Amino acid sequence: MRRNLAYGIRIGMGILVAGGSLALATAHAEQAAEAHASHVVRLADSVTRSTANYVLPAVTLTRADGQQVSLIDEIGDGRPVVLNFVYTTCTTICSLGSQTFAEVQRKLGAGRDLVHLVSVSIDPEEDTPQRLRAYARRYDAGPQWHFYTGTVEASLDVQRAFRVYRGDKGDHSPVTLVRPASGSGWVRLDGFATAPEILAELKGAKSRN
Amino acid sequence: MSLRGKGARVGRALVRIVSAVLFAAVWPAWAMAAAMGPMPAAPDTAAIKAGEGIYLRGELPSGAALQGRRDDAVPSARGAEAACVNCHRRSGLGSTHQSNGLNAKANGNQIPPIAGRYLFESNAGHDEANLPYVDGMRSGRSPYTPATLGRALREGIDADGHTLGKLMPRFALSDSDLSALIAYLNTLYPAHVPGVTPTVLHFATIITPEIEPERRKAMVEVMEKFFAERNSRQMVPSAPMRVSGKTQYGRSMFMVHRQWQLHVWDLTGSPETWGSQLDEHLAREPVLAVISGLGHNWVPVHEFCERKQLACLFPNAEVPADAPGDFFELYLSRGVLLEAGLIANGLLAPGATAPVKSVRQIYRSGDSGEAAAGLLARVLRDKGITVHESVLAPGGGSPASALRSAAGDDALVLWLRPADIVALGDPKEVAPRIFMSGLMGGLEKSPLPAEWRARTIMAYPFDLPQKRVVRVDYPLGWFRIRHIAVVDEQMQVDTYLACGLVSEALNEMVDTFYGPYLIEEIQSMVEHRIVTGYYPHLSLAENQHFASKGGYLVQFAKPSGNGLVAAREWTVP
Numbered sequence: 001m002r003r004n005l006a007y008g009i010r011i012g013m014g015i016l017v018a019g020g021s022l023a024l025a026t027a028h029a030e031q032a033a034e035a036h037a038s039h040v041v042r043l044a045d046s047v048t049r050s051t052a053n054y055v056l057p058a059v060t061l062t063r064a065d066g067q068q069v070s071l072i073d074e075i076g077d078g079r080p081v082v083l084n085f086v087y088t089t090c091t092t093i094c095s096l097g098s099q100t101f102a103e104v105q106r107k108l109g110a111g112r113d114l115v116h117l118v119s120v121s122i123d124p125e126e127d128t129p130q131r132l133r134a135y136a137r138r139y140d141a142g143p144q145w146h147f148y149t150g151t152v153e154a155s156l157d158v159q160r161a162f163r164v165y166r167g168d169k170g171d172h173s174p175v176t177l178v179r180p181a182s183g184s185g186w187v188r189l190d191g192f193a194t195a196p197e198i199l200a201e202l203k204g205a206k207s208r209n
Numbered sequence: 210m211s212l213r214g215k216g217a218r219v220g221r222a223l224v225r226i227v228s229a230v231l232f233a234a235v236w237p238a239w240a241m242a243a244a245m246g247p248m249p250a251a252p253d254t255a256a257i258k259a260g261e262g263i264y265l266r267g268e269l270p271s272g273a274a275l276q277g278r279r280d281d282a283v284p285s286a287r288g289a290e291a292a293c294v295n296c297h298r299r300s301g302l303g304s305t306h307q308s309n310g311l312n313a314k315a316n317g318n319q320i321p322p323i324a325g326r327y328l329f330e331s332n333a334g335h336d337e338a339n340l341p342y343v344d345g346m347r348s349g350r351s352p353y354t355p356a357t358l359g360r361a362l363r364e365g366i367d368a369d370g371h372t373l374g375k376l377m378p379r380f381a382l383s384d385s386d387l388s389a390l391i392a393y394l395n396t397l398y399p400a401h402v403p404g405v406t407p408t409v410l411h412f413a414t415i416i417t418p419e420i421e422p423e424r425r426k427a428m429v430e431v432m433e434k435f436f437a438e439r440n441s442r443q444m445v446p447s448a449p450m451r452v453s454g455k456t457q458y459g460r461s462m463f464m465v466h467r468q469w470q471l472h473v474w475d476l477t478g479s480p481e482t483w484g485s486q487l488d489e490h491l492a493r494e495p496v497l498a499v500i501s502g503l504g505h506n507w508v509p510v511h512e513f514c515e516r517k518q519l520a521c522l523f524p525n526a527e528v529p530a531d532a533p534g535d536f537f538e539l540y541l542s543r544g545v546l547l548e549a550g551l552i553a554n555g556l557l558a559p560g561a562t563a564p565v566k567s568v569r570q571i572y573r574s575g576d577s578g579e580a581a582a583g584l585l586a587r588v589l590r591d592k593g594i595t596v597h598e599s600v601l602a603p604g605g606g607s608p609a610s611a612l613r614s615a616a617g618d619d620a621l622v623l624w625l626r627p628a629d630i631v632a633l634g635d636p637k638e639v640a641p642r643i644f645m646s647g648l649m650g651g652l653e654k655s656p657l658p659a660e661w662r663a664r665t666i667m668a669y670p671f672d673l674p675q676k677r678v679v680r681v682d683y684p685l686g687w688f689r690i691r692h693i694a695v696v697d698e699q700m701q702v703d704t705y706l707a708c709g710l711v712s713e714a715l716n717e718m719v720d721t722f723y724g725p726y727l728i729e730e731i732q733s734m735v736e737h738r739i740v741t742g743y744y745p746h747l748s749l750a751e752n753q754h755f756a757s758k759g760g761y762l763v764q765f766a767k768p769s770g771n772g773l774v775a776a777r778e779w780t781v782p
Contacts, residue, residue: 089752091295096376099284123750125758125781152746168736170750192376194282 047191054177054186057157061120061150064132071158074146079116080202081179085164085172086147087123088135093174096192100176102139103195115202117145122169124155162186180204253392260393265299267292269386277378286378293390296320296376298751299536300725301397302327303345319345325395328353339400341720359387398723404497405722406467410715412436413472413496415487417480417504427696428503428525428704429473434691435708436469472496476504483509484516491517498727500711501525501704505577511538520724522711522731524703524742527577527648533752537724539731541703541744542757545581545624545648548668550782552644553588555666555762556620558777562642567595569618569640571611571625575603577649578624585622601629609634616640623665624649631656636664644668647763652699653771662765666776670760671699671743674773680740699743706742710735745779 056072063069075081082104086094101119105112121127127135132147141147149155159165164175176193178201179186187201259270267275267288277291285291297303301324321327322343330340331352351368353361360366362380365373382390404411414432416425474490476483487510499514499521507526514521515535523529524541531546532538543550556565568589572578579600586596597618599611608629612621616638623630623645630650636643636658647667650657653674657665671677681698684705688695695701714730715722732749735756741747744757759781766772 087750089750091751095286095290095295096284099286099290103284123748125748126750126753128781169748170733170736192283 047189047193047197050188050190052163052186052188054161054163057161059150059154059157061148061154061158062129064129064136064147064149066129069148071148074148075116075118075179076182077116078182079114079144080181081116081118081177082198082202083118083120083162083177083179084175085122085159085162086119086135087121087169088127088131089123090169093172093192097174097176098135098139100193100195100198101145102141104198105140105142105145107195107199112142113144115144117141119145119147120155120158121147121149122155122159122172124149124152178202256389256392257396259386259389260391263382263386263390264293264393269382270389276381278381279378280375283375291378291380293323297323298725298729300324300723300729301394302343302721302723302726302729321345321347322398323394324397325391326398326400328358328394343721355387355391358391359384362387362390398721398726402497402723403495408467409470410467410722411470411472411494411496412711413474413490413494413499415474415476415499415502415504415510417476417483417502417506417510418478419505420503423696424700425475425503427694427701428501430693431688431701431704432471432501432708434693435705435712436471439712440468480506480509484513487513488517491519497722498522498711498724501707503700506580507544511535514538518724520727522707524707525700528580529755533754535754537728538754539728539749540755541707541742541747542670542760543755544670545577545646546584547670547755547758547760547782548646548648549581549585549588551668551670551760551762551777551780552622552646553585554780554782555644555668555777556589556594556642557592563619565594565619565642567597567618568620568622569597569599570622571599571601571608573601573603573625573629576624576626578646581646582622582624607632607634612639620644627651627656631658633658633661636661642666644762647671653765653773657765659768662768666762666764667773668760669763669773670757672745673761673763673775674771676745677743680742683740684742702742706740709740710738713738 056075059071060068061071061074063074075083082101084097084101086098088094098119101117104115105117108115121132127147127149129149132149136145136147139145156165162175162177164172166172173190174192176189176198177186178189178198180202189197189201262268262270263275267286267290269275274288275291277286279285297320302322303320322345326340327343327346329352347367350371353368357368359382361368361373362382365377365379367373414429416428472490472494474487474494476486478486496519499510499519501522501524502510503525504510505527507523507528508530510523510526511521511530511532513519514537515532518537521538522540523538526540527544528546529540529544530538531543556568568585570578570582570585572582582598586598589596599608599614601608601611608623608625609632612634618640620642621640621644623633623643625633625645626649630645643661643665645655645657645665645667647655647669650667652667652669652671655667672680681702684702685695685698687705688701693701710731711727714727714734717730717734718726729751732751732753736746736748738747741757747756748758749756759779761775761779762777763773764776766774
């Protein structure tokens with residue numbers, strides 16, 4: 001209950017700053033916040049929020065466009081980051097997570113380019129850059145939503161760094177990681193985080209600054 | 210039987226009759242029959258087909274996309290994303306352990322079986338011999354009727370009035386959509402599965418006619434000894450214990466330990482006739498699954514298995530079918546098609562040498578190299594590279610003479626077997642860069658002439674010899690103890706691995722012997738495997754068919770001997 005109240009306050013503040021850099025229309029944000037308020041009640045049991053400072057490994061990943069990139073550089077490009085783990089042949093939770101990311105992207109509207117959505121494959125040998133590009137098209141991923149693959153070891157390093165490795169891909173659980181501002185700590189949402197919850201985390205940082 | 214149990218059963222029967230009467234006005238006659246008994250009277254082929262479209266692809270019989278609404282908090286789904294198969298699986302048996310990505314029990318998201326018998330028959334105090342236990346079955350829930358199933362699918366209320374989980378969509382289905390879906394659900398995990406008898410599980414292995422007798426013998430011997438050992442460890446049904454009337458190990462234990470029986474299906478003649486030969490073999494000897502086999506062009510075997518919905522695990526197929534939409538065929542690797550990708554990577558990689566502009570491939574028509582060369586040519590031509598081919602007739606022509614007329618290309622790719630490789634002749638005249646298929650050419654034992662060894666890069670879709678030595682040691686020891694002659698180490702080790710994978714998967718399945726479930730089980734468990742034969746690691750998932758996905762490019766380390774060095778690290782094309 002206390003947590004719900006905290007959410008409510010943060011959402012309220014989120015609305016106040018909605019005209020800021022995320023460039024959300026106020027009406028849009030109000031709608032999202034209203035919808036969000038009702039979700040929190042229903043999902044309170046299943047989404048667990050925590051904060052953490054993860055040490056990112058110095059690994060090279062392959063972005064879906066084929067470029068070899070450093071994870072640290074990609075995440076540290078100055079934008080707020082929303083990160084999850086997927087594999088393209090997953091038919092259950094990955095598609096829910098990707099649908100949620102697509103919804104986040106839609107709800108951000110014109111402000112979406114100011115946020116970096118990051119999806120890292122936990123099945124990197126199957127998920128070639130080509131397959132990741134096809135997967136991105138399925139969810140209308142915009143230019144601010146990047147997909148990454150790489151060697152098995154690199155993917156495992158990233159999973160371990162974010163404490164999401166569960167022994168094999170089939171056993172992974174839904175986790176969304178949000179870094180609301182460059183250099184801040186991470187917010188970890190375990191469970192099926194909704195788009196309004198993710199947006200609230202992004203906006204929450206603005207209101208605290 | 211206790212009075213209480215009897216009462217509950219009578220009560221449930223009453224509920225069933227009452228609900229049948231209540232819904233009689235809206236339900237067709239067969240649905241009434243279904244409501245009164247566990248199964249509809251006669252399968253309706255058109256309805257089953259329509260239901261299959263809903264279940265597998267999220268396509269309604271009208272052609273419209275299936276719509277699945279979820280709680281606003283969870284994204285809704287439509288079309289293929291809403292299809293039942295995504296969560297309940299091809300088998301209809303729901304989640305196997307860890308296979309659904311929902312961390313099943315821990316998250317309370319375990320996906321129940323929805324094969325007709327698990328919905329419409331009582332799961333309570335069920336008879337394990339007829340309705341085997343599977344993870345996620347709702348043992349306390351009353352049996353569904355078509356009417357209550359309709360309510361569950363549309364409104365998310367189960368047979369007892371409980372609300373279904375929030376991840377289960379609420380579907381927009383008409384009455385005829387629902388009848389079609391039920392007709393399909395009733396085809397899943399039938400009471401009688403071919404190849405499964407109360408005491409024996411039947412398996413086949415398939416050998417195509419071009420395979421040398423000694424390699425055939427080497428593979429069959431591994432399988433026969435594996436089967437014999439598995440059978441020797443089995444417990445026989447013990448005498449009923451005096452008091453309980455149960456067997457010592459319980460019925461389900463006895464059933465797990467059914468004897469395995471191997472049927473070797475040898476094919477003859479041309480590939481076009483293999484399909485009908487296999488149909489005849491299967492009619493004579495119904496089997497639960499196909500394990501292993503030996504052959505070059507595996508496409509006709511693959512097509513037979515898909516047509517007959519026969520679960521297969523193939524360790525030794527050189528040319529697998531590349532049919533991503535198919536379900537029933539699992540391979541350890543993509544064979545020569547993977548090699549084509551590895552060689553393409555090698556040719557296209559930016560390196561010290563000038564970019565390749567023209568490539569010549571040499572293969573024998575009708576052999577595995579033909580398909581691999583075709584794939585590589587497509588990839589290279591897409592990149593603007595000219596591809597020439599020197600095709601040798603089956604059994605005729607020498608590679609040396611074919612190569613003499615083929616100077617002037619930047620690179621040469623050899624899709625040849627050892628008998629042709631020894632006769633390659635002088636490499637002075639040929640292209641500056643040379644690649645070869647390791648799988649066809651004999652891997653590190655390839656009889657590549659000395660003057661070719663220093664210049665040739667070999668596709669090697671396995672782990673390097675020095676890295677796999679521990680993983681391969683166990684099967685080799687197993688062969689030694691059983692006096693199995695090692696004729697083709699890679700093939701025999703991977704055949705042994707395939708037998709082991711099926712054996713472990715079946716142990717996990719307990720009594721639920723069903724081909725699609727076997728495929729799902731292997732897809733979910735193979736990643737845990739530590740002894741992975743010739744491969745550095747194996748991994749599968751739903752909609753994946755090739756367990757090892759990458760390979761090396763290697764060169765011989767020295768002018769003689771079997772030592773290899775990696776020319777390019779493990780990559781996935």
